[in-house]
Amino acid sequence: MRAVVPVLTVVAVIVAIWYAAAVWLNAPWARDMAARQDRELGAAELVVDTWSQDKPKLPAPHQVVTELWETTVEKSVTSKRSLVYHAWVTLSATLAGFGLGTALGFALAVGIVYIRVMDMSVMPWVIASQTIPILAIAPMIIVVLNAVGVSGLLPKAVISMYLSFFPVVVGMVKGLRSPSAMQLDQMRTWNATSAQEFVKLRLPSSMPYLFASLKIAMAASLVGAIVGELPTGAVAGLGARLLAGSYYGQTIQIWSALFMAAAVAAAMVGLIGVLQRVTLRRMGLDR
Amino acid sequence: MMDGTPKPAAASTVISASALNLTFETNDGPVHALRDVNLEVGKGDFVSFIGPSGCGKTTFLRVMADLEQPTSGTVLVNGVTPEEARKARAYGYVFQAAGLYPWRTIGGNIRLPLEIMGYDKRVQAERVKEVLALVDLAGFEKKYPWQLSGGMQQRASIARALAFEADILLMDEPFGALDEIVRDHLNEQLLALWARTQKTICFVTHSIPEAVYLSTKIVVMSPRPGRITDVIESTLPRERPLDIRDTPEFLEIAHRVREGLRAGHAYD
Numbered sequence: 001m002r003a004v005v006p007v008l009t010v011v012a013v014i015v016a017i018w019y020a021a022a023v024w025l026n027a028p029w030a031r032d033m034a035a036r037q038d039r040e041l042g043a044a045e046l047v048v049d050t051w052s053q054d055k056p057k058l059p060a061p062h063q064v065v066t067e068l069w070e071t072t073v074e075k076s077v078t079s080k081r082s083l084v085y086h087a088w089v090t091l092s093a094t095l096a097g098f099g100l101g102t103a104l105g106f107a108l109a110v111g112i113v114y115i116r117v118m119d120m121s122v123m124p125w126v127i128a129s130q131t132i133p134i135l136a137i138a139p140m141i142i143v144v145l146n147a148v149g150v151s152g153l154l155p156k157a158v159i160s161m162y163l164s165f166f167p168v169v170v171g172m173v174k175g176l177r178s179p180s181a182m183q184l185d186q187m188r189t190w191n192a193t194s195a196q197e198f199v200k201l202r203l204p205s206s207m208p209y210l211f212a213s214l215k216i217a218m219a220a221s222l223v224g225a226i227v228g229e230l231p232t233g234a235v236a237g238l239g240a241r242l243l244a245g246s247y248y249g250q251t252i253q254i255w256s257a258l259f260m261a262a263a264v265a266a267a268m269v270g271l272i273g274v275l276q277r278v279t280l281r282r283m284g285l286d287r
Numbered sequence: 288m289m290d291g292t293p294k295p296a297a298a299s300t301v302i303s304a305s306a307l308n309l310t311f312e313t314n315d316g317p318v319h320a321l322r323d324v325n326l327e328v329g330k331g332d333f334v335s336f337i338g339p340s341g342c343g344k345t346t347f348l349r350v351m352a353d354l355e356q357p358t359s360g361t362v363l364v365n366g367v368t369p370e371e372a373r374k375a376r377a378y379g380y381v382f383q384a385a386g387l388y389p390w391r392t393i394g395g396n397i398r399l400p401l402e403i404m405g406y407d408k409r410v411q412a413e414r415v416k417e418v419l420a421l422v423d424l425a426g427f428e429k430k431y432p433w434q435l436s437g438g439m440q441q442r443a444s445i446a447r448a449l450a451f452e453a454d455i456l457l458m459d460e461p462f463g464a465l466d467e468i469v470r471d472h473l474n475e476q477l478l479a480l481w482a483r484t485q486k487t488i489c490f491v492t493h494s495i496p497e498a499v500y501l502s503t504k505i506v507v508m509s510p511r512p513g514r515i516t517d518v519i520e521s522t523l524p525r526e527r528p529l530d531i532r533d534t535p536e537f538l539e540i541a542h543r544v545r546e547g548l549r550a551g552h553a554y555d
């Protein structure tokens with residue numbers, strides 16, 4: 001409870017700065033319009049105008065909140081104008097990509113830990129894959145997949161996977177290697193097989209690393225899915241809302257899509273956090 | 288578990304090392320961890336290895352356990368190579384740290400080697416109960432390691448090494464990290480356990496009183512190169528109350544160990 005006051009203070013400060021910035025950024029347009037109508041704007045009028053424009057450079061917080069309210073609560077979720085619908089379109093691709101990326105990352109990590117050739121060769125490629133800007137390869141992935149008849153959710157999921165497998169590989173390699181030399185020797189004294197060593201020692205030891213990786217992977221997946229919606233001219237999804245918004249100068253729509261994306265990311269990462277706490281507490285690894 | 292393995296010629300010899308050498312090649316040149324080591328350990332012996340750190344005690348124990356390969360010479364455990372002995376699960380190894388898995392209960396930790404070795408569930412449960420009673424931890428089966436003191440954790444790790452009925456117990460400074468009072472108590476319990484189970488125990492320590500109190504045979508080692516400088520057969524009776532440590536006989540053996548350690552250093 002003691003955290004409430006500082007948090008609210010920070011939020012209040014941010015909102016205040018935001019309102020001030022809205023006045024500052026939107027004022028030129030307001031003055032232009034007034035000049036055209038041969039009107040003089042008083043200070044109060046100016047402020048009111050900058051906070052209520054149709055296509056402001058920076059929408060005021062209450063405009064975004066109103067838009068969010070109208071497009072989530074007041075629209076049926078099946079409507080094409082519902083932000084919940086668009087969020088779900090993006091989220092489903094995000095989750096599919098997250099699942100694929102986690103599976104790929106996990107498989108690579110196991111290979112790297114157990115197969116010497118992979119240990120020597122895979123990591124540089126994994127790192128190289130992440131140095132290429134996703135914006136550069138996303139269109140190619142989508143075009144190639146479209147050419148072989150794959151469209152819709154899957155191409156977006158592939159881009160999500162491309163971004164999300166990386167933290168999982170890195171984290172899981174570290175996690176699977178976290179047992180001490182003593183713990184591994186101990187397994188040897190019991191003449192354990194590699195499979196037993198993996199299931200009973202390496203895998204449980206890697207859990208804290210896994211969850212840390214999953215959080216990053218989830219955020220990366222969402223970015224991937226949104227980016228995947230940009231080059232396709234997609235008609236649905238948060239990325240499509242962002243793109244359409246920027247075509248038509250609908251800044252309020254852009255900002256509310258951004259907030260929705262942030263909320264979705266926070267919810268998903270929070271969910272993993274809960275899973276992490278429950279699992280690690282049960283495993284006695286949280287102390 | 289050992290019925291398939293033939294008994295060695297001298298039926299009472301459990302571990303024998305002859306002309307054993309182990310050299311680690313390091314960046315700073317070769318380290319002679321073991322030089323010309325010869326030793327016979329009889330069935331039911333309690334052998335302590337004592338010496339300053341770096342004299343090869345751990346290395347010797349690890350060679351017996353097939354965790355380290357000798358450069359030359361031979362070691363037989365139960366009449367076979369350490370590798371065969373390890374695969375036959377001939378020994379239990381207790382490391383310096385208890386190394387219990389935090390995500391398993393005490394019972395679960397003790398069950399771990401049994402699961403790996405494919406014991407059936409019912410037998411697992413019986414064995415866990417038995418060895419917990421043996422190390423005086425009955426009733427702690429459902430507790431987690433963090434709920435136990437350091438001494439209790441080390442007892443649990445001994446129980447784990449006992450669970451699969453190997454007749455050899457290799458222990459590398461198992462009580463090294465514990466305070467003296469706990470240590471005395473555990474030493475007493477270990478002797479009682481040894482008497483009850485008739486196991487052969489190899490025990491690394493660098494405490495003279497601990498070595499003398501526990502052992503039927505004390506192997507004094509010295510470093511650079513790691514070697515055995517003296518083997519002392521204890522004249523103490525097998526039945527040993529803690530206050531045996533004040534008897535002249537005890538002090539005399541302790542004195543001999545100290546002399547052996549000193550002689551090893553004078554060699555340098």
Ligand SMILES: Nc1ncnc2c1ncn2[C@@H]1O[C@H](COP(=O)(O)OP(=O)(O)O)[C@@H](O)[C@H]1O
Nearest residue numbers: 311313318320339340341342343344345346347
């Ligand atoms: N894996 C290793 N690589 C290189 N040197 C080692 C290794 N293990 C032990 N040594 C060296 O061998 C010598 C004996 O070590 P150790 O058997 O651990 O001694 P002790 O247990 O008696 O303290 C030491 O000088 C140590 O540094």
Ligand SMILES: [Mg+2]
Nearest residue numbers: 344345346459
């Ligand atoms: Mg040592």
